[in-house]
Structures are given as C-alpha cells and as structure tokens.
Amino acid sequence: MPRRRNGSGADDSRRKFLKASGAGAVALSLAGCSGNNNNNNDNDGTDGTSDGPGGTETTEVSGYDIGPDQIEAGGTLRYGMATPPDSPNYMLAGSVYSAVALDPIYDFGLTQDPVTFEYKPGVFTDWTAKNTDSENPDIYANVRKDGLEWNDGEKWKPIEDTLFSYQFQLDNQPGEWSVWNYFNKVEEASNDWDLHIKMAGKIGTWESSILAGAPIIPKHIWSNVDYQKYNPVEEQDEGPVGTGPAKLVKYKPDTAMQLETRRDYVENTYALNSLEWKKNHDAVIHGGPFLDKVNFKVYGGKTPMTQAYLNGEIDTHYGSLSVEKIPQARNKSGMGLVKGFDSGFTYLGYNCRRQPLDDVALRQAMAFLFDDKFWVQKQKNNFVIKGDYAQAPGYKAVRPESVWDGKLLEAPETEAFNFRRKQGKEPDVQGIRNFLTNGNVISGSGDYVGQQFPGTFSGVEASRSSAKHNYSFGSPQTQVIRDQQGADKEIRVNGQTIPEMMDGDAITVLIDPPGDKPKEAKAINQWVTNLKKVGIPAKTKPIAFNTMKAKAYVQEDFDIYPMGWGGTSPLGTSMRVFFHSENAGGDTDKTAYNSTGYGVSGGSADDLLDSAQKEMEPKKRNKKWAKAIEKVYLDQPYMVWDYAKYRWPMNTQKFDGYIEGIVDPGYATWSDQLNNIYLKKNVKK
Numbered sequence: 001m002p003r004r005r006n007g008s009g010a011d012d013s014r015r016k017f018l019k020a021s022g023a024g025a026v027a028l029s030l031a032g033c034s035g036n037n038n039n040n041n042d043n044d045g046t047d048g049t050s051d052g053p054g055g056t057e058t059t060e061v062s063g064y065d066i067g068p069d070q071i072e073a074g075g076t077l078r079y080g081m082a083t084p085p086d087s088p089n090y091m092l093a094g095s096v097y098s099a100v101a102l103d104p105i106y107d108f109g110l111t112q113d114p115v116t117f118e119y120k121p122g123v124f125t126d127w128t129a130k131n132t133d134s135e136n137p138d139i140y141a142n143v144r145k146d147g148l149e150w151n152d153g154e155k156w157k158p159i160e161d162t163l164f165s166y167q168f169q170l171d172n173q174p175g176e177w178s179v180w181n182y183f184n185k186v187e188e189a190s191n192d193w194d195l196h197i198k199m200a201g202k203i204g205t206w207e208s209s210i211l212a213g214a215p216i217i218p219k220h221i222w223s224n225v226d227y228q229k230y231n232p233v234e235e236q237d238e239g240p241v242g243t244g245p246a247k248l249v250k251y252k253p254d255t256a257m258q259l260e261t262r263r264d265y266v267e268n269t270y271a272l273n274s275l276e277w278k279k280n281h282d283a284v285i286h287g288g289p290f291l292d293k294v295n296f297k298v299y300g301g302k303t304p305m306t307q308a309y310l311n312g313e314i315d316t317h318y319g320s321l322s323v324e325k326i327p328q329a330r331n332k333s334g335m336g337l338v339k340g341f342d343s344g345f346t347y348l349g350y351n352c353r354r355q356p357l358d359d360v361a362l363r364q365a366m367a368f369l370f371d372d373k374f375w376v377q378k379q380k381n382n383f384v385i386k387g388d389y390a391q392a393p394g395y396k397a398v399r400p401e402s403v404w405d406g407k408l409l410e411a412p413e414t415e416a417f418n419f420r421r422k423q424g425k426e427p428d429v430q431g432i433r434n435f436l437t438n439g440n441v442i443s444g445s446g447d448y449v450g451q452q453f454p455g456t457f458s459g460v461e462a463s464r465s466s467a468k469h470n471y472s473f474g475s476p477q478t479q480v481i482r483d484q485q486g487a488d489k490e491i492r493v494n495g496q497t498i499p500e501m502m503d504g505d506a507i508t509v510l511i512d513p514p515g516d517k518p519k520e521a522k523a524i525n526q527w528v529t530n531l532k533k534v535g536i537p538a539k540t541k542p543i544a545f546n547t548m549k550a551k552a553y554v555q556e557d558f559d560i561y562p563m564g565w566g567g568t569s570p571l572g573t574s575m576r577v578f579f580h581s582e583n584a585g586g587d588t589d590k591t592a593y594n595s596t597g598y599g600v601s602g603g604s605a606d607d608l609l610d611s612a613q614k615e616m617e618p619k620k621r622n623k624k625w626a627k628a629i630e631k632v633y634l635d636q637p638y639m640v641w642d643y644a645k646y647r648w649p650m651n652t653q654k655f656d657g658y659i660e661g662i663v664d665p666g667y668a669t670w671s672d673q674l675n676n677i678y679l680k681k682n683v684k685k
Helices: 014-021 024-028 096-105 158-172 206-211 263-268 302-310 323-330 360-367 372-379 429-437 518-534 545-555 574-579 606-614 618-635 670-676
Strands: 076-081 110-112 119-121 124-130 138-143 183-188 195-199 246-252 256-261 293-298 335-341 345-350 384-386 421-423 446-448 451-453 471-474 490-493 507-511 538-542 560-565 638-651
Touching: 076 096, 076 302, 096 246, 096 256, 096 293, 096 670, 110 206, 119 124, 119 206, 124 206, 138 158, 138 206, 158 183, 158 195, 195 206, 302 323, 323 335, 360 429, 360 618, 360 638, 372 384, 372 518, 372 638, 429 471, 429 518, 507 518, 507 545, 518 538, 545 560, 574 606, 574 618, 606 618
Parallel strands: 076 293, 507 538, 507 560
Antiparallel strands: 110 119, 124 138, 138 195, 183 195, 246 256, 256 293, 335 638, 345 560, 345 638, 384 638, 446 451, 471 490
16 A cells, blocks of 8 residues: 555555555565664764765665674563554454564565575475476475474474465465465475475566465464454464464554564574574574564554653664654664665656646656755755655665666666756756757657766666657746746647646646645645746645545546555566556556556556566566666656655664664564564673
8 A cells, every 4th residue: 555644644554555566475574684783873974874965875784793602582672653453363464563563473485585685495495486488387395394383382284284375375365465366276296396386377576476475374273263253362372373483472452462482492493593594694693583572562653652762661663763853862872773775665646647747758847847955955854865766775676776787876877857957946947848849758868958868777768759749838828827936938738738738727736734744845835836937837735645545546536646655575566566557447446556547648668567577587587677667767657756764763772683774674674673683781791
C-alpha cells in the first residue's frame, strides 16, 4: 500500500504492498543489508556521508570484529511502536507491527546476504533451476536435515514439513503472501533432490519469489486448524510455533508484546545462525541473537512513542526518528541514530490518461520547475536525498549507476531533471518555454535548457523523440495565470488553453492539508508558482490522505498527487507494479497500483518490464531491470521527489551490534539487527 505522508499517521502495511507487487518474498523473510555503527551521532558536515549540504549517501557499510565467544548472552531491548499489531497469525498478519514480532519466529528456504542481496542457504542447503527455456521451469532443492527444532518440542520433519508449507500456500492462497502466484505444484523429488517445484511461468526472481517466499510452518499445527480463525496465542502456551530463534510469549496488542529468544537452542543447536557465509561476513556477527528478550510497547501514536524514546523509557522504536526531533536526540547522552536508507521514495504522480499530461515533453518540462535545493536543504535540512529513479538507492543492485559503474545518486545520467534556474530561485522561464515550443524531449544526449545530458547508461530512449502536442504561448487567459505576479504569457496546447482541454480548470495538484504537512505545502506551492510563471496554469487542492489514496489508486480521478511507497523490492520487481499497463486499472472497484496509467497512455516500458521479469540469470536480469528503470525515468510518469535518510533511534550507550548503512534498519532488516545486537557490558574482557 502507499506510505502515509502525513506526520500523524503510521506507515500503511508494507506487507500488503509486497503481496500485490510480487516482491514480497524478499522482505517477508526480512533479510537486509548490513553495516557497522560504533559512532552513531549524526554530524553536520558536507561530505557524502553527512547530513550537511551536498550530502547524498548516508553511510558506508562497515563491519564488526567480534565473535560470539566474546559476547555474554543476556539483556532486554525495549522497542516502541505507534500502532497495535493486527494479528499473531502469520498468514493473516498484514501489519509491519505484527511482522517485527512474528518474523524472528519463522525460517525460510533461503536467507539473504545483507550487503549483496545474494541468496544463501537457509532451510534449503542447495537448489537449482532446470528447464529454464521452457514456459514452466523446474526448481529442485535439498532440505536441511539437522539443526532445526520446533519451539513446542515437536520433532522437525524436514521434507514432510517443508512440503506441507508450500502446499499450504497453494491450497489456501493467503492474501498477505504472494508465493502461491509463482508455482503450480510441489512434490517430493524423484531424483537426487528432496523437493521439486513446478513454476507457474518464467519468473526471473525465482529464488526470492519462491524459495525465500514461504515461511516454513509445522504440519502438526496448521493441518489441524482453520487458518482463517486460528489464534496461536490462545492455542499454544508460548504462541506461534516455528523453527526460528525466538518465540512470542506475550501478546496484548493494545499495549505490549514480548519476544523471548530460545537461548539453549540458539547456543547449542540452531543451524542458521552459524552458516559459513555468516562466519565469513564482515557486517554480520554469527551465533546470535544475543539478547534474552525484546519488549514491544504500543503507544497508540507517533508523538507519544517518540517522546518515550526521548525520555529514556524505550531503547528504540519502529521507523525513522522525525527530522524535527533529531536535534533533541543528539543532545542527550546515549541517544544515537543508526543511519540507513529508506526502502522506498516519495513522488508526484501524473495522470497520463489526461491531456496534456499524456505528453512526456510537458511532464519533463514540469520536472525542471521543482526546486530540489529548496526542498532538500531549506525544508528538510538535508535529511532527504534528491530523487531520480523510482528505485530506492539502498536497493542499488538494479540501479543503473551500479549496473554500469556510475556514481550512486550523482552520475550525470541521473541528473536530467534538475531545477532549471535562471538566477537565485527564479526558474529559467524562457528556456523552458523554448524547450516546449521546439518540441524537445530529453531522450538521447544533448543540451536541454542549459544543461548537458549524456544520455542513459543503457542507451534506452524516451517513448517519444519529440513532443506529442504542439505548444505555443500567448496572452494570459486563465485566472490563475493572470493573478500570478510575473506571469506574462500562458501556454497553448494544440491552440487551446489547458483549462479548455481539461473541463475548464487548471491542472490540480492534490496536497495534504497544509496544517499537517506545512513544509510539503511550501514546496509544492513554490512548484505551482514556477509552473504559472512559465505559463502553465496550476493550482493546489488540500485533501485528506485516505481520500487522496482512493482518488489515485481506485477512482483514478486526479491530475497530480503526492505520495510515497515503502517496502519496495531490492530486485526491481516493484517497477512492474508501478508502471506496467496490466496494473493500470480501469476498474474502479479494484486498486490500480499503476495509478498514473503509464503504459496505457503517455509512454510504455511494458516490453522491458516483461523481459526483466522473465530473465532468470541474475546479471542479465539486473541489466534489464536497470534499463526499464531508465526508460521510466525519461518518460516521467512519476517525478521522484526524494529518498529519506533513515535515522533509526537507538540507545547507543547501552547496546552495540546494530547494523548501519542498510535499508530500513528498524524493520526491513530487523531480523538481522536482532541477531547482531548485544549489551555492551556483556562483552568479555
């Protein structure tokens, strides 16, 4: 689901978005990327890892030089949440606030390297895909026979329990999971492998979507219950049953939850905390988790949760600390900020179904008029990164700069739509008018309104090489242009004013109520002012978040709206959800995740997205996703506004081992964090 952008609300369910995107398997196993953090106070410098002017990357990944034999187990981490969890039933839980407690209870077929995103052994010790040229390839896997135990004392039955877990997905198709979309059959293999899975099609992300996509659940429990009515905290004394390193021993959703680590199991038996790749990893401390407990406290709102952290009542909380509260945290002893990347981005979405917004030339010209520095530096104090691609920079494996060895977030290929200023804050009005009247489109290399663009890394071009409509400028006719100081001309599209094309009204930009998001309102209002100075009639309309979400994703009744995505895919697959024509709706009873209608109107990257989706060789697949990302970037159905610099609050005086430089350190990589964190006083001398 879209991420809330108003300060008073919690993030919508990441898991629900992941289910719809088909990218869910990656994050549902909660693997992430890792780094070190031994000096967790943000600085105000100007280098690339700072929060000062010009800073882009938040931090570099570094490692820990400590082993499990140096850490005495013990301690409790107090973790705050703004919203209650929705269910202790893993198949029904759709909230991130349930996931932080449930994910450490379960294991998956594969684990993921937290830095490279490569898939590593988990419950499966080895695996392969065969017949990859066919429409329905085959997957084979071997199941780990030793080192796993159900937390209720029942014996782990490797092949039987794993087969049941996958068959459960096919039989029940639980709505909060996506794995059942990608395979047609699972059975015990008749060759040298343990498991055979027949894929439902050519799925390039087969490792994440299928092998890392199903939680391994106990047959002796789930075969005897109605899963839609099952409440594990009522049925079992110690809650849900899994093979993971923790168990849920307290569940009072309105107030508190408690995880308790399985100490003897973790220290003596549990195979997945001592895999070779973890032992050889710079950023991961194998052998964990080292804490005894995690106490989750529910505060019923972000404000009381944040205040509880600042008062020292909790050690950490879900989500990034708000920019406004960071100075307070910096000034208090022991309060650190674990740096990381957001798992998504914020954007302004255009309705490509509506003229003249169906023209890439106009959308590109409008992007020139958004003052990035005003937003990043003045309004957000450099705690966001200027946006470009619709792919979170922390998930950089498919970012074009990474694929083609450019500098992340700074390569000139990512700078096509920088604010075109004449002087100071004033836009280059005449240059942008000339861009439109000349019928230009940024596609290949060239000089566009005074800025050189080298072309894309991949060589892909925009959907059009010239403007779709004929643009000219004449005397102001529309009231919003007449009222704008300094606006001396108004645009004509094929001889008509924009209100004449759009049912008598200016382009309407929906915004959150300014009282809720005053800085956002300032930035968008400045953008609208710049549009009017060029002669493009536009206005803003405040609207409640839920109403805006319905207009954008269900009714498809908007011109432009601001929104954010969280929990996107590290493998690029979110791009298909946002931009493939098959997700563009047309049925107002269903959610259209491709709200802009891109692919139906205003350009298309369908062929590139289809090709990337089916490519099963990782390096080729990454290049294909990167090429599709560049095509969408040029066509601009989204003007990506920013990426958050994630700042996860942490009691750095008391705890160490938290992993810095990763994506969403308080959630997307929570299981990695839990396995690493330890009490400082418990380090053996």
